[in-house]
Amino acid sequence: MKIPQELRFAASHEWATEPADGIVTVGITDFAQDQLGDVVFVELPEVGRTLAAGEAAAVVESVKTASDINAPLAGEVVEVNGALLDAPEAINTDAYGEGWLFRLRVTDGDAWGGLLDADAYAAVAEEG
Template identity: 75%
Template sequence: MHTPDSLRYVRSHEWASAPDDGVVTVGISDFAQDQLGDVVFVELPDVGRQVAAGEAIAVVESVKTASDIYAPLAGEVVAVNEGLEDAPEAINAAPYEGGWLFKLRVDDPSAWDGLLDAAGYEAVAEAD
């Protein structure tokens, strides 16, 4: 399992990058993409939508199953990864780079520090 130290994570297997001017990028972890298997379809939220932390706002669908994606932090959706429409397999190939899902302008950037760090997340994932 590949879990970059620079990111923060939540138990539902999403990652969030460090706030840059209040904006975090969100995707699913390497562990999550491996569990899902080949991703074939992604439903992304509308840009401009206000979301609460823990709210289901996207769906990642693999051959095996459809999985809800939760907002790791509260904020506004400011961008979505439109490239995933034609190439959802980027989530498998590069879950922390080309496979990102959406960007949030977070209400409280300091809340990011309270999410799981890489070691904390790996412990959670291994117990799953």
């Protein structure tokens, strides 16, 4: 199970990059994609939508289940990964890269530091 050190995480298994010019990229973790199984469909938020931290922003569907994906930080959606609509399997094959879901312009740049770091998230994932 990969947990990149440079990312921060929510306990609900989303990752976020460190803000660059106030923008973070969000996806689901390798652990989460493994639990879901083969992803078959992704519902992405509308660009321009404002999200609260912890608000359901996207849905990732596998054959047998569907999971809400929450915004780990508050902000406005500035970009979504439209490529996932045709190739949702990228979430399985490259959860931290091609499998990214959306980008947020965060309301509070410092909030990122309050998310779980890799070690803390590893402990969460360990518990399942």
